[in-house]
Amino acid sequence: MEKIAMLGGGSWATALTKILSENGARVDWWLRSKDDVQHLLRTGHNPRYLSAVQFDRNLVYPTTDLTDAVAEADWLVLAVPAAFVQPVLDKLGRDALRHKSGVVSAIKGMIPGKNVLVTDYVQERFRLPAARLGVIAGPCHAEEVALEKQSYLTIGSPDVSGLANSFCHLLRNRYVSAHPAADLDGIEYCAVMKNIIALTGGIAHGLGYGDNFLAVLVSNAVQEIRRFLQAISPQPRDLSASAYLGDLLVTAYSQFSRNRTFGNMVGRGYSVKSAQLEMNMIAEGYYAVKSIHELNRQLKVNMPITTAAYNVLYERIAPAVELEILKEKLR
Numbered sequence: 001m002e003k004i005a006m007l008g009g010g011s012w013a014t015a016l017t018k019i020l021s022e023n024g025a026r027v028d029w030w031l032r033s034k035d036d037v038q039h040l041l042r043t044g045h046n047p048r049y050l051s052a053v054q055f056d057r058n059l060v061y062p063t064t065d066l067t068d069a070v071a072e073a074d075w076l077v078l079a080v081p082a083a084f085v086q087p088v089l090d091k092l093g094r095d096a097l098r099h100k101s102g103v104v105s106a107i108k109g110m111i112p113g114k115n116v117l118v119t120d121y122v123q124e125r126f127r128l129p130a131a132r133l134g135v136i137a138g139p140c141h142a143e144e145v146a147l148e149k150q151s152y153l154t155i156g157s158p159d160v161s162g163l164a165n166s167f168c169h170l171l172r173n174r175y176v177s178a179h180p181a182a183d184l185d186g187i188e189y190c191a192v193m194k195n196i197i198a199l200t201g202g203i204a205h206g207l208g209y210g211d212n213f214l215a216v217l218v219s220n221a222v223q224e225i226r227r228f229l230q231a232i233s234p235q236p237r238d239l240s241a242s243a244y245l246g247d248l249l250v251t252a253y254s255q256f257s258r259n260r261t262f263g264n265m266v267g268r269g270y271s272v273k274s275a276q277l278e279m280n281m282i283a284e285g286y287y288a289v290k291s292i293h294e295l296n297r298q299l300k301v302n303m304p305i306t307t308a309a310y311n312v313l314y315e316r317i318a319p320a321v322e323l324e325i326l327k328e329k330l331r
């Protein structure tokens with residue numbers, strides 16, 4: 001039996017724990033909330049995220065003890081939002097992951113302040129070879145996994161035929177298709193950037209812009225993402241694949257999108273703080289836009305959408321003013 005340590009207590013950790021445990025893996029699940037762990041132990045349900053999902057208590061072992069959760073696992077899956085993951089990882093000893101089959105990040109964000117990809121941080125901190133790292137990507141909302149709607153995941157890793165293939169095998173089921181891919185960095189950066197685009201689309205929607213504008217925003221976003229990836233991680237890649245374009249589309253258009261919802265509130269006049277409080281979930285794009293903007297100070301890629309989102313969220317430019325400027329730059 002494969003043993004997996006799942007880190008994170010939110011929607012995506014809950015959905016992935018459902019998929020993995022229903023496929024017969026043992027999941028040692030680290031959550032930060034003692035109350036949530038107690039509730040899971042008592043009832044088999046995560047009380048605050050996808051609470052309808054019932055877990056098999058012979059396969060799923062919730063705990064607040066991080067070292068315990070990780071100790072015996074073959075695989076580590078990271079599903080703590082990027083803004084909070086570094087302090088969690090830093091509690092583990094530098095050799096704690098040395099014998100794992102792989103560390104797979106399900107996080108779509110960057111380490112704030114350091115502005116590095118989560119897998120780059122893990123590789124450096126735990127001195128792991130790149131071939132032991134992977135990302136879980138693709139257009140997939142936790143809410144639809146809970147409802148067992150057909151979904152597609154891509155596992156990116158330099159070790160396509162080993163790590164990526166093996167992890168796909170752990171995920172595939174009646175309603176989840178999983179495919180391996182080699183472009184770890186490109187997939188991870190794209191997953192970060194699509195959140196910024198969806199957030200900006202949400203701002204536009206909140207201001208009253210319609211579907212015509214959103215379609216143009218998304219088309220321009222593909223070009224912006226292409227330019228950025230070409231500058232930061234140049235290699236041939238097909239951006240129309242679902243790990244890139246599919247993820248951008250689901251986030252930009254879905255009712256479940258946290259980033260779009262957050263942007264929509266900002267467009268309607270909520271402050272960042274009140275939008276965050278009201279959502280009760282994490283919009284990674286808010287943090288990502290700062291990292292990408294700062295990274296781009298050196299790269300100097302033309303990124304009008306990211307610049308607009310940064311100006312609204314961090315320079316306190318009125319959304320209506322910033323969108324007026326952005327609209328002139330789109331084609």
Ligand SMILES: NC(=O)C1=CN([C@@H]2O[C@H](COP(=O)(O)OP(=O)(O)OC[C@H]3O[C@@H](n4cnc5c(N)ncnc54)[C@H](OP(=O)(O)O)[C@@H]3O)[C@@H](O)[C@H]2O)C=CC1
Nearest residue numbers: 009010011012013033079081084107108141142281282284
């Ligand atoms: N939801 C989805 O459909 C998908 C999410 N992802 C990615 O998964 C990652 C996790 O997101 P998701 O599961 O959606 O998160 P949610 O928005 O569902 O939940 C938020 C999580 O963040 C934790 N959290 C909030 N504030 C803090 C803090 N200050 N310190 C530490 N932890 C905190 C919460 O813990 P608590 O409840 O204890 O407050 C909770 O576990 C993100 O990178 C996201 O982009 C990727 C694909 C799909």
Ligand SMILES: O=C(CO)COP(=O)(O)O
Nearest residue numbers: 138139140251257258259
């Ligand atoms: O990445 C995700 C789905 O693929 C989740 O992010 P959003 O909730 O913002 O769409």
